[in-house]
Amino acid sequence: MTEKLNVFHIALLIYMIELDITIFSLSRVVAENIGTNGWVGVILLSAAALVNIWMYRAVYVVGKGRSVHEIAETVVPRALLIPCYMALSLFWIAVGALVGKNFITLYQMLSFRSTSEIMIFLFYCVLIYCLLVKDLYSIVKATTVFFLITFALNILAPYFSRDWSLTRFTTSFFQGTEKGHSLAGWTEVFIVNIGYELCMFLFPYVDRKSKLFKGVVAGHLLNTSVQLLVVFIAFGFFSFQQLQVMEYPVLNTLEYFEFPFINRIDNLIYCVFLFPNLVSSVMFCYAALATMRRVFPKAKPKLLERGIAVVLFGAGCVSIALNPFGNLLNNAYYLETILAFLIPALLIPAAYRMRRKERSAGHEESGSG
Amino acid sequence: MRSRAAGKLSRFLALLLALLMLMMTGCSDQRIIEKIGFIRTIGLQAAAEDEGEEEEEENTGKIKVTISIPKTKEQDVIVYSTVSKTIRQAIKVFDLQNDRKIVNGQLRQIVFDTALSRKGIWKYLDTLMRDGSVGNRVHVVIAEGDLNHMLSRNFEQSGPAGEYIDNLLRTERRMGDVPDSNLYTFLRDYKDDGIEPSASILKETGNSLIVNGIALFQEDRYVGKIDAEEKIYFGMLLGNIRAGDMFLDYPDKDFVSEDSTLMRFNSSRKLKVLSVGGGAQPPKEKISLKLTGTLLEYNGGLDLESTAERHQLEDEIEKFVQLKCEAVLATMKELKSDAIGVGQHVRNAMPYAAWKRLDWPEEFARSQIEVHVDVHIKSFGKLQ
Known part of the structure; x- marks a missing residue:
């Protein structure tokens, strides 16, 4: 561990993991599940994610900065953990594949209508492999560049002011949902935050100076502000009922750009969204890689990365072949949301137990010494 | 040595694969x-x-x-x-x-x-x-x-x-x-x-x-x-007009002026809901329009050098625009088509459930909409 991550890089990384294809449909999902003035719900759900981040902080503090794998392994026998590790790794690779698949399905519809999705997905997997074989620090450096490219797009927001009207927000709150309010509905909105939980794999790469959780919170709040910007533009630019019928409201807003020298820049801008999706996929694969290294500690260099790239491609192909239009990603993100809360809930007591074990071991040592 | 050669070969194969994929993508999505x-x-x-x-x-x-x-x-x-x-x-x-x-x-x-x-x-x-x-x-x-x-x-x-x-x-x-x-x-x-x-x-x-x-x-x-x-x-x-031109052909009997043209005027609209109605009571709204522009054409009995008569002309334009707007509103009400979004403001002035129960096209048809116009002529061109 030569270089440690710093707070700035952590913030950008978390922002980029959270930002993915789900932001394109966010305004619709908010209108469908939270209803009028749904931006308030976006703030509430972001606060829920903050609570979750606080749980990871507890794991970090109680576990004295040990990696989550180490904490788990001191409490649970390895034989029991290995199947869990395998299952989680496969699941995270599948999540990475589904993020890519959803991005590519849309990309193909917009730009490459007669090119096979599998071919584009193969490219995507090659890119992921290229990033994955580097260490985390290199991934983070690449992420910083990707961030600068995508974040610059926010300056386009004032363009919509001419057709934007506060009247369309209506004065009612949380009304007009399609199926009433439900936990499933609100979770469908919550999944746009998913990604911050991967901060648990950064523990070995930080020290006290890194201010890990300041970075995670900053990245998360930056992402929330972008979500709010997107929802604010959509709720004033589109009518509420219109939002509920548009699959990807962000695409419709991008379509609206018209400059004297160019119009229909939505295709160009959409390409830029490759980067946040790529970072999300890479980091989920990285989570799988970090976990698989615990299962196969003596694996040859690059072997696990290659294996992950192959499984990633396979998972993507299967999801393209079986369910080209269905939203498997949402289902995967539901499960990931449960895991995001469940893992720290299990790890906090485990970390306490580890501490107690260490303390008693320490006492024994000092007693015998 | 062997491993270096193998590394070179795998790099070459990777490059070949990438090139092949790039070229194949180009083939399938040609747009000439x-x-x-x-x-x-x-x-x-x-x-x-x-x-x-x-x-x-x-x-x-x-x-x-x-x-x-x-x-x-x-x-x-x-x-x-x-x-x-x-x-x-x-x-x-x-x-x-x-x-x-x-x-x-x-x-x-x-x-x-x-x-x-x-x-x-x-x-x-x-x-x-x-x-x-x-x-x-x-x-x-x-x-x-x-x-x-x-x-x-x-x-x-x-x-x-x-x-x-x-x-x-x-x-x-x-x-x-x-x-x-x-x-x-x-x-x-x-x-x-x-x-x-x-x-x-x-x-x-x-x-x-x-x-x-x-x-x-x-x-x-x-x-x-x-x-x-x-x-x-x-x-x-409907909304704000930027740099619009308006020819006003005054009907004879109630106006001193014959015709005039207001050029490059800007208008702004404010819509206020006075009452959302209910039962026998129709909804009541007030639309306030503010117009500011330049007068570049005038025929009629007013002396535009006199400040008082300039104000009189502004009053005449206000009255005329009000009549015309009321006529447009009457057409829309008759057709039960609220194309200017009065309903959006009524919706925002009442609880959600009450709005959902409302048959807005019917309510719009019986709405009492007042129109207030405020005209300000900021210039009369290069002649006095």
Whole structure:
């Protein structure tokens, strides 16, 4: 561990993991599940994610900065953990594949209508492999560049002011949902935050100076502000009922750009969204890689990365072949949301137990010494 | 040594694979501009009216689709027409006739004739909106008269009809007195429960096209129009006008002035709900308009050098604009088409459940809407 991550890089990384294809449909999902003035719900759900981040902080503090794998392994026998590790790794690779698949399905519809999705997905997997074989620090450096490219797009927001009207927000709150309010509905909105939980794999790469959780919170709040910007533009630019019928409201807003020298820049801008999706996929694969290294500690260099790239491609192909239009990603993100809360809930007591074990071991040592 | 050679080989293979993939992608998604026919305009008419009587039964529910495709490097267009059930079915027929691949990427307007638009146009717009290649700035236009003739003509001004309509509507919209009626605004206002969509009406004249009014809708059905002379007042009631021109032809008896022209005026609208009504009580709203502009033409009995008489002229303009706006509102109320979004403000002034119970088109028809106009003439041009 030569270089440690710093707070700035952590913030950008978390922002980029959270930002993915789900932001394109966010305004619709908010209108469908939270209803009028749904931006308030976006703030509430972001606060829920903050609570979750606080749980990871507890794991970090109680576990004295040990990696989550180490904490788990001191409490649970390895034989029991290995199947869990395998299952989680496969699941995270599948999540990475589904993020890519959803991005590519849309990309193909917009730009490459007669090119096979599998071919584009193969490219995507090659890119992921290229990033994955580097260490985390290199991934983070690449992420910083990707961030600068995508974040610059926010300056386009004032363009919509001419057709934007506060009247369309209506004065009612949380009304007009399609199926009433439900936990499933609100979770469908919550999944746009998913990604911050991967901060648990950064523990070995930080020290006290890194201010890990300041970075995670900053990245998360930056992402929330972008979500709010997107929802604010959509709720004033589109009518509420219109939002509920548009699959990807962000695409419709991008379509609206018209400059004297160019119009229909939505295709160009959409390409830029490759980067946040790529970072999300890479980091989920990285989570799988970090976990698989615990299962196969003596694996040859690059072997696990290659294996992950192959499984990633396979998972993507299967999801393209079986369910080209269905939203498997949402289902995967539901499960990931449960895991995001469940893992720290299990790890906090485990970390306490580890501490107690260490303390008693320490006492024994000092007693015998 | 062996491992270095193996590394070189694998790098070479990876490069080869990447190159191969790049080239293969290029092969499958070629778009050669000379081999593509870009539809500029789609015209839709009710088929039964257009075709012969014997075919009427067969054509029930069908539409006559006309498309115009500009030729490369020429101020000329190819026009195809056929009767079909949907736009897509028609394009398949055109594809069989045309030697180029017909695409929607450069579509600029969709034009409906009045007969078809009275039946409802949503399902045709739905087809276009699903298409990723169609932008949401495609104009939605209603045409009076023979649509086929209009689309196949070459006009003196801008050449083919498609190009001309596009330029004409963009210029008019910049003035602000016609609403921007495109796929985005139509879907937005069609889905919104507090406003109805509106669109520009075009009509052929001897050598040009003319914006002949504003089409009013109930949901997606064309129900009536605001005449061309009154579209400026509709524009004021709808929202803000930037640099508009207004000719005021005062009716004789109540006015001292004969006529005047207010140039480059800006207007702003404020809409206040006085009462949401309920039961026998109709809803009451107040629309306040503020106009500021330059007077560049005046005929009448007022002396514009006198400050008092200048104020009198402002009062006359206020009175005139108020009358005109009330007439426009009366037309909309009669047609039960709230195209200026009064309902959005009423909705915001009442609880959600009460709004949902309300039959807004009916309530709008019996609304009492006051119009207050405030005119300020900031300059009278270069002469005293």
